[in-house]
Amino acid sequence: MRPEERRQEIMKHLNERGIAKVTELSEIFQVTEETIRRDLEYLEGKGYLKRTHGGAYNIKIGQEETAFYIRNMRNRLEKQSIGKVAAELVQPGDVIAVDASTTALQFVYFLKEKKDIVVITHAIKVVMALEGNRDITVICTGGTLQPRTLSFVGPLVESALSNYNIRKAFISCKGITLEEGITESTELQAKVKQEMLKAAKETILLVDHDKFGTATLTTMAPVTAVNKIITDTGTPKEDLDKLKKLGIEVIVAPGPGEVHNVSYGESENRHLTH
Incomplete structure (x- = not known):
């Protein structure tokens, strides 16, 4: 060629x-x-x-953000595995913040059996996923709707997040490197996640192997800004070792073959791909 x-x-x-x-x-x-x-x-x-x-x-x-339904199909099984492990960190009484990433959405599907928790989010899909669950209080920040991400952004979101006592924030990103840090493809999404980092006592980054070694438009935070990183078995060991040396707790979720094929959100996804 x-x-x-x-x-x-x-x-x-x-x-x-x-x-x-x-x-x-x-x-x-x-x-x-x-x-x-x-x-x-x-x-x-x-x-x-x-x-x-x-x-x-x-x-x-x-x-420009890639459309939600496209992102939701990438590395789906890995995201489910990461989400299942992340859900195990949520305890009764927790107030948690959840971003509009597709990885965080897979995490939310595993929260359906949880009791006595509060979920604060700027993501429409997260609200829809938890609708009807009487044991979970869902708070949507409001703001300016961003159609491609099905999420709210802007000053109203950032102001709302600063008003809550958030115990844990579960967020993802578009890329992560030691040099550029945790990166996002738009400044508006980066600002929302920065506010989640500020407001939360503990931050858990949910990131599949494709995000490592990639940096996108804007840096949201250095890698040391998060307490835990949950990833999948496809992430190179050398990358994980570097993160551990920085004092970050790294959790590797089981391979897709070891995770039950969850049915959460299947009807939703059929609709999205039609």
Whole structure:
């Protein structure tokens, strides 16, 4: 394959996925990582993408949130596994904050049997998932609706979060590296999550293996801003070891084959994909 053709294919991949790692592209196109880095440097010079540590992201995707239903289909089983482990950290009497990520939504499905908890969220899907549960108090922050993420953003959200005594915040992100920290694709989402970090006594980051080594548009916080990170078995051990050295508790959820295939939200997802 000629360099021009390979670069076109790289852009097709980025248009579909939004982000990509150098190692991943090297395997796909059967060329060295150095060749891929030169390709990314060339494409960045043309204004097609933005390079990050270990990869690149599509500039358009980096500035605009990918539609919720698309994100919800990526690494679905891994997100379920992470969500199940995260739900075990929630105790009766907890006041928790939950962001609008698809990983956090999988976590929320495992809260349905919990009792005497308060869930504060800016996510429409989280509210819908817990609707009708008399043992869980759900508080929606309000704010300005962002249709692609099905969430509320803006000053009203940030002000609301600062008014509550939040015990634990469960959030996710678009990318995580030691250098750039925890990153988001829009400043509006980053600000909401920053307020969750400030308001909560304990913060748990729910992040699947694809997010590691990737940095997107804006840094939400350094990795040391969170207390725990829950990830899946696909995350490289070297990345986990680096986080542990920083004093962050790292929990690796079981592989997808070890998690029961939960039915929570299946009818919702059928609707989304039609």
